[in-house]
Amino acid sequence: MHPRNVWQAMSRPGFLLSSWPWRSAGFLLTGVPAGVVTLAGLLVAITVSGALAIVLVGLPLLVVVALAGIPVARAERYRLRLIDRDPAPDRHHGPAAAGPWSWLTVRLREQATWRELGYALIFAGLLWPVDALAITVGLLFPLAMVATPLLMATVGGGEETKVLKAWTVTTWPTAFGIAVLGLLALLLGAYALGVAAGARAELTRLLIAPRGGDLGARVMELTRSRVRLVDAFETERRRIERDLHDGAQQRLVALTMTLGLARLDVPPGPLADQLAKAHEEAGKALAELRELIHGIHPKVLTDYGLQAAVADAADRSAVPVDVDLELHGRLPPAVESAAYFVVCEALANIAKHSGASRAEVTGGHRDGRLLLQVRDDGRGGARAGSGSGLPGLADRVSVLDGRLSLSSPAGGPTQLRVEFPCERTDRSA
Numbered sequence: 001m002h003p004r005n006v007w008q009a010m011s012r013p014g015f016l017l018s019s020w021p022w023r024s025a026g027f028l029l030t031g032v033p034a035g036v037v038t039l040a041g042l043l044v045a046i047t048v049s050g051a052l053a054i055v056l057v058g059l060p061l062l063v064v065v066a067l068a069g070i071p072v073a074r075a076e077r078y079r080l081r082l083i084d085r086d087p088a089p090d091r092h093h094g095p096a097a098a099g100p101w102s103w104l105t106v107r108l109r110e111q112a113t114w115r116e117l118g119y120a121l122i123f124a125g126l127l128w129p130v131d132a133l134a135i136t137v138g139l140l141f142p143l144a145m146v147a148t149p150l151l152m153a154t155v156g157g158g159e160e161t162k163v164l165k166a167w168t169v170t171t172w173p174t175a176f177g178i179a180v181l182g183l184l185a186l187l188l189g190a191y192a193l194g195v196a197a198g199a200r201a202e203l204t205r206l207l208i209a210p211r212g213g214d215l216g217a218r219v220m221e222l223t224r225s226r227v228r229l230v231d232a233f234e235t236e237r238r239r240i241e242r243d244l245h246d247g248a249q250q251r252l253v254a255l256t257m258t259l260g261l262a263r264l265d266v267p268p269g270p271l272a273d274q275l276a277k278a279h280e281e282a283g284k285a286l287a288e289l290r291e292l293i294h295g296i297h298p299k300v301l302t303d304y305g306l307q308a309a310v311a312d313a314a315d316r317s318a319v320p321v322d323v324d325l326e327l328h329g330r331l332p333p334a335v336e337s338a339a340y341f342v343v344c345e346a347l348a349n350i351a352k353h354s355g356a357s358r359a360e361v362t363g364g365h366r367d368g369r370l371l372l373q374v375r376d377d378g379r380g381g382a383r384a385g386s387g388s389g390l391p392g393l394a395d396r397v398s399v400l401d402g403r404l405s406l407s408s409p410a411g412g413p414t415q416l417r418v419e420f421p422c423e424r425t426d427r428s429a
């Protein structure tokens with residue numbers, strides 16, 4: 001596996017023979033002119049805007065100064081590719097609307113803009129001189145020492161030359177000895193340049209593209225994608241329910257009516273018996289299809305909302321259920337659907353496992369939150385696992401930033417609580 005950055009390359013044999021020392025030198029070397037240009041641009045912008053601020057013309061230029069970090073950070077992300085193959089992502093978000101004003105408003109509100117401005121100021125005032133110092137010590141000084149014999153033969157006329165403008169060399173053995181020392185210094189300088197370049201790259205990433213931000217952005221995008229999947233799933237459920245209700249169910253109703261009319265026209269006998277059996281089977285199929293449609297997505301939930309759907313589920317429950325909900329208006333479809341199926345699953349578990357004689361569903365929507373509680377007077381001891389279906393519902397609730405909790409001590413009572421952050425979708429109601 002090839003190393004992804006200079007730190008990994010330095011920990012492996014063959015670093016000196018690879019391209020990484022030259023990549024490090026190139027990163028530091030290009031930082032010097034980039035820093036000088038950044039410093040000059042900032043000084044000009046600040047000076048001009050400050051001088052013109054007296055007549056209010058320079059005030060818009062202060063906005064330009066605030067945005068100065070954006071092109072600097074973009075150039076730095078390209079330079080980082082020299083010593084770090086992991087791309088440094090752009091933290092800026094696209095504006096919601098078209099036009100320069102929308103773009104400017106978004107940029108001035110973003111934390112990334114001000115982080116990049118801070119980096120530009122540090123880069124212009126401190127970092128590029130450090131880059132220049134590292135290049136001088138790690139590369140230029142050793143190269144000057146290696147070139148001592150050449151300089152003595154050319155510039156010094158074979159008699160003498162100065163090494164680093166510090167001391168004079170007058171003999172050839174000394175000149176070649178300094179050249180050998182220069183080679184050793186060049187080898188050590190390669191590692192020094194790698195360390196300096198790696199540290200500079202990590203500082204740059206920390207300020208304009210922190211690695212932790214990658215994880216945070218991925219988690220946020222994953223959460224958004226899960227919500228989109230839930231919405232798409234609910235839309236598909238409603239489509240299937242509508243197609244079955246308007247298509248297959250209507251055909252079965254027509255078939256049942258046709259068979260019933262045919263029974264009336266046929267005299268008693270074997271044919272009448274077969275028609276009666278077919279009529280009965282068609283009725284059973286229609287009843288099963290209606291139950292299937294209701295389980296996929298009940299029409300009452302789509303048409304009348306969560307309160308009516310919970311009341312309908314309570315009426316269909318094998319255990320008597322008291323319903324006390326304070327819901328005024330409609331909630332987001334995904335929330336209504338998730339809350340409804342939590343209640344249905346809870347009532348089904350009560351009927352199957354609790355031995356309860358009565359249950360109740362209470363709750364309402366207050367302060368931007370939907371709260372539902374399902375309680376029974378059964379034997380208690382319920383657990384979320386063991387085929388209850390609640391773990392899957394808990395996952396579905398968590399996608400909507402909701403919480404589901406179960407309290408069921410031995411001897412009862414059992415209480416299931418679910419909570420969703422949500423707002424009404426019909427604020428005018």
